[in-house]
Each structure stands twice: as structure tokens, then as C-alpha cells.
Amino acid sequence: MGGLLIATANAQPLQPAPSQASTPVAMPGGNAGPAPEAPTAAAAEPLAPAAEAIPPASTHPGGIVPRAQKLLTGACEALASASAFSFHAEILFDEVLPPDVKVQFAGAMDYAVQRPDELAIEFHSDLGAKRLWYSGGNLTILDLPHMVYSSVVVPSTIDGMLTKVSEDHNVTIPLGDFAASDPCLLIHKQATYGGYIGINDVNGVDCDHIALSSPKADFQLWLDRSGKPIPRKVVINYRTDPGSPEYIAVLSNWKFPNEIPANHFRANLPKQAKRIEILKVGEAKP
Numbered sequence: 001m002g003g004l005l006i007a008t009a010n011a012q013p014l015q016p017a018p019s020q021a022s023t024p025v026a027m028p029g030g031n032a033g034p035a036p037e038a039p040t041a042a043a044a045e046p047l048a049p050a051a052e053a054i055p056p057a058s059t060h061p062g063g064i065v066p067r068a069q070k071l072l073t074g075a076c077e078a079l080a081s082a083s084a085f086s087f088h089a090e091i092l093f094d095e096v097l098p099p100d101v102k103v104q105f106a107g108a109m110d111y112a113v114q115r116p117d118e119l120a121i122e123f124h125s126d127l128g129a130k131r132l133w134y135s136g137g138n139l140t141i142l143d144l145p146h147m148v149y150s151s152v153v154v155p156s157t158i159d160g161m162l163t164k165v166s167e168d169h170n171v172t173i174p175l176g177d178f179a180a181s182d183p184c185l186l187i188h189k190q191a192t193y194g195g196y197i198g199i200n201d202v203n204g205v206d207c208d209h210i211a212l213s214s215p216k217a218d219f220q221l222w223l224d225r226s227g228k229p230i231p232r233k234v235v236i237n238y239r240t241d242p243g244s245p246e247y248i249a250v251l252s253n254w255k256f257p258n259e260i261p262a263n264h265f266r267a268n269l270p271k272q273a274k275r276i277e278i279l280k281v282g283e284a285k286p
């Protein structure tokens with residue numbers, strides 16, 4: 001997807017783009033309506049007065065004012081330097097139903113990263129549930145409601161895996177930029193404007209609030225001021241998509257252990273789960 005955190009945070013995690021061939025175990029999403037489709041074999045408060053106005057893009061590299069850039073860099077360095085981390089996210093996401101009716105759904109996600117080659121995600125929402133395990137070159141996604149799963153060989157780094165599944169299978173990993181070796185890479189490539197909004201609250205935590213924009217999406221980030229500048233809240237508005245759907249994630253229970261047990265990243269599949277294939281982009285469904 002295009003925009004900020006774009007290959008990683010669509011209005012629904014692991015969602016294929018509507019215009020391309022979908023993977024049968026993608027997170028429910030798109031504009032298909034609230035009921036998840038059966039799988040086949042083959043998605044605050046008003047801003048405080050800005051401390052620094054957002055300037056024209058030509059004023060600063062990437063169009064991001066210095067204070068916002070410093071905060072963004074600090075957050076990305078805190079994540080990139082961590083050998084392992086985990087967090088919990090409470091999520092709200094929009095679906096735009098015909099005829100242009102925007103509906104909000106809720107979800108929750110547990111997220112764990114062990115650099116350079118392990119990732120585990122558990123996601124439950126109003127529209128379904130998925131589990132994802134990635135370890136050393138193998139990615140497995142389990143669709144719990146339909147009790148089917150897919151496994152695919154991928155590169156043996158998180159960065160390589162994110163690129164591979166996006167390009168070959170049109171699968172997006174939720175908030176995948178957080179797990180990348182350079183969490184700021186896409187933002188620096190795509191942001192045309194960025195500014196510092198002020199100090200605002202997220203569930204009782206004072207946070208530095210920054211806002212950025214790209215040609216296709218607006219992105220807001222709230223960064224903890226009390227210790228590590230970790231993200232406490234993310235809001236992405238896909239303003240060029242029909243209905244301008246939003247994705248909102250409130251992040252909590254951050255942990256930074258030296259190591260997460262290896263079995264956390266190994267696929268734990270129910271005995272009754274059946275294997276199906278992930279389609280490649282451009283393949284026709286049988």
C-alpha cells in the first residue's frame with residue numbers, strides 16, 4: 001500500500017489490495033463488508049495548537065520540521081537498536097461499504113520481534129482472527145475462523161520477508177515498519193510534510209504528538225516522553241481511498257527483553273487446520 005508506514009499498516013493488517021489477487025489467509029478487509037469470506041485454495045482529542053507550523057516541503061529535507069524529525073529519529077533508533085521487543089495493541093479500523101457507508105470495527109493484537117529473523121503476531125477482531133509466525137526463512141499464517149493455514153518460504157531477514165510477501169503475495173504485515181531494521185525508511189521516502197503538534201495524553205501517558213503527510217495518507221504518532229520514546233498511539237488516514245478509512249492503534253505493555261524464547265516464533269497449528277496455498281500477485285483463482 002502507499003503512504004506512511006504503508007507496506008505495513010493498512011486499514012486492516014495482512015490485507016490484500018482490492019485490485020490484486022488476494023491471499024486466502026489475509027486479514028479480513030477491503031470493502032467486502034463485515035462478514036469474512038470463505039477461504040479459497042489458490043485490511044482523540046482535537047489537535048493542540050502546533051508548536052511548529054508545518055512548512056513547505058522545500059523548507060526541510062522530507063518536509064519534516066527539525067523538532068518532529070528529532071523525535072521521529074529517536075523513536076526509530078529506540079526500536080532499531082532493540083534486539084527484541086513486544087507490545088499489545090488495541091485497534092480500531094474502518095471498512096467502507098457500498099454505497100460509501102463507513103463502518104468501524106475493533107481488534108486487538110499481540111506483537112513480538114526478535115531481530116534479525118523472527119516475528120510473531122496474534123490478531124483478533126470483529127471480523128475474524130489470524131496468527132502469524134515467521135522464523136528463519138519460513139512464514140506461516142493461520143486463519144482461525146476457517147481453520148486453514150498457509151506456509152511460504154521467504155528471505156531469512158525481517159526486511160527481506162516484508163518485501164517478499166508484499167511484492168509476491170500482496171500481503172501486508174501490520175505495523176511492519178516497527179520491525180524493520182530502519183523503521184523510519186518509508187517515512188523519510190514518502191513524507192512530504194511533518195510537524196510537531198504538542199504534548200498530548202494517551203491513556204494517562206504524556207506523549208509528544210507529531211503529524212506527517214504523504215501524497216496518499218496522513219499519519220500521526222504519539223511518542224512516550226517518560227523513558228524510551230516508544231510509540232503509544234498511531235493513526236493513519238487513507239484520505240485518497242474511497243471514504244478515507246482510518247486505522248488507529250493504541251500501544252501498551254511494551255517490553256524489551258534481551259531475548260524472546262524461540263518457541264514463541266514457531267508455528268503452533270491446531271491438528272484440524274488444513275493447508276492451502278497463498279496466491280501470487282497476478283495469479284487467477286481456480
